[in-house]
Amino acid sequence: MATIRDVSKLAGVSVATVSRVINKKGYVSKETEESIINAMEMLNYTPNDVARRLAGKKSNTIGLIIPDILNPFFPEVARAAEDTANKLGFNLILCNSDDDREKENQYYEMLINKQVDGIIIASYTATPTDLISLMNKNIPVIALDREYKGFDIPFIKTDDQLGGELATNHLVECGCKNIAHITGPLYIDSFKERLDGFENILKKNDLYNPQLIRVDELSLVGGYEATKKLLEDGKEIDGIFAGNDILAIGCYKALNDLGYNLYDDIKLIGYDGLEANVDYLEISSISQPTYDLGKYAVDLLVKEIREEKDISKEKIKLDLKIKKRKSTLGK
Amino acid sequence: MATIRDVSKLAGVSVATVSRVINKKGYVSKETEESIINAMEMLNYTPNDVARRLAGKKSNTIGLIIPDILNPFFPEVARAAEDTANKLGFNLILCNSDDDREKENQYYEMLINKQVDGIIIASYTATPTDLISLMNKNIPVIALDREYKGFDIPFIKTDDQLGGELATNHLVECGCKNIAHITGPLYIDSFKERLDGFENILKKNDLYNPQLIRVDELSLVGGYEATKKLLEDGKEIDGIFAGNDILAIGCYKALNDLGYNLYDDIKLIGYDGLEANVDYLEISSISQPTYDLGKYAVDLLVKEIREEKDISKEKIKLDLKIKKRKSTLGK
DNA sequence: GTGAAAGCGCTAACAT
């Protein structure tokens, strides 16, 4: 691999001058610039990131921590983040923490050690202090899909409470009277907030019945079991709001197995809007701008890194859309 | 952040000695070692990877290139790879190439530039030469889920032709006489080989009918459309082998929509064994050891990096399992 | 056993 020294020799200048053209910084005459660029091309030279970083420059790398790569929501976010990072000349290191705070902390260390310029964190388990101690080390941080209330941690997410309200309201408008909610662990803020929205609307409509709320494991099986239990208890139910699409699909399957007339006997709405997974089953859903979430997170972080903008006070909530399909509208 | 110099001062030794204990290399007395370790702990010292790498050591980082993070097969592989890498003290940089050779080449450059110690490549589009030129740069490479026939490129995959045979054979055994195959782009070797297996078995049983083979886009929609077209053509079909589970699910949906009696009129078997996505629909499938694929790829690569083993001739095919479910066994 | 010092490839004062 060619070094900056090789280039400087070939171009007959000093390394400093070469460095100047690499970084487009400081004065250098048109001619020398050209001959340097020429030399770089001849040698097929690319500056060594490691050396660069050691010499105090940015590494043009950001880290993205996600809690669960098996949840299709996150690959979608990751893909968007990667696309965007690449477009901006950044590399992305993707870390899957398995929703394990220990592992997450290891990742912080390794990312710092790898000298990333900033970190995007989607975590259910991180505490505000975790992030703040990162920020104190002068490494820009942005929280994704989660808000740390009461702390000055920039975040980007959607309005989950509003989403819960939208979903529930739609079921009410479809004429449902006994509406159940199947959701994931409530330590995950998004689920808690969707639940809040659910309760708000039902109370407002005098339809609230806490018996019809079930928390289960965040998986197809969880959704399946929760639905089965609800219905086997003999509860009268004509609508279900599932806290996310994975749960909704489990739910769909349970309804099927129990002999319910899909799309009619019991209306169903999910949450996430992961097209591929829900569209083909025609399950209504609250659709999050998943791609945008990843995209804007990177955009913002890069702005902070490049010091084009102070994002420390940025608190962004993106819009939600409701996708009405057969599972609530009927066949 | 504490540096090696801080540690050496606190311990009252030279940086060289500290370096020796960091790398467990060269002689250093028990006592000084202890006092150094002590100092490191007091200062909460971790060696700086960037500096280390620049000074000529390994970076303890490997790159994983995958073609499509939205295909659930790859997140599963990625997760395994990451787990394993972490256990071995390595970091994983995950790159999603979107099945785009251009992007892939960019990733090679960036990974080299980031000084990764090795690369795992799952690509449909890479040419043997691409990988060989990487290997010539002295960076260990291992191909995942693809074999570069006629080249000495180590790989780890499953036996797709055998898988195709297993699947088809099962349908034959279930009494199917008119068996269709719905598959993805044949430039993807795995699909080509599964098709080969399919044809082998049918020819052997005198059931081969090339009319019943459909290639479509690798997506739910692709599977859906392919199935619809096959059946709307009025073809008599009593069994379908879908080249992967995503196609199988699209297929399932189409059968449903067209009013076929699932699990009975037409038997269906998929491929991949992505539990979550196929299990709940009770679709039979050829199950690949997805996790192991990622795990062993990293294991092997790390062995090569640590020079514990020469893997250049490693060509590994992992075992497949058939999962028989209601979609072929009947209700 | 331990230390001094050169060097990995690059950046950024400071000179010129």
Place this chain on the structure above:
DNA sequence: ATGTTAGCGCTTTCAC
């Protein structure tokens, strides 16, 4: 406008 040089934090010869 360009060159000289001192680091960045670490590893590694080569002395002692």
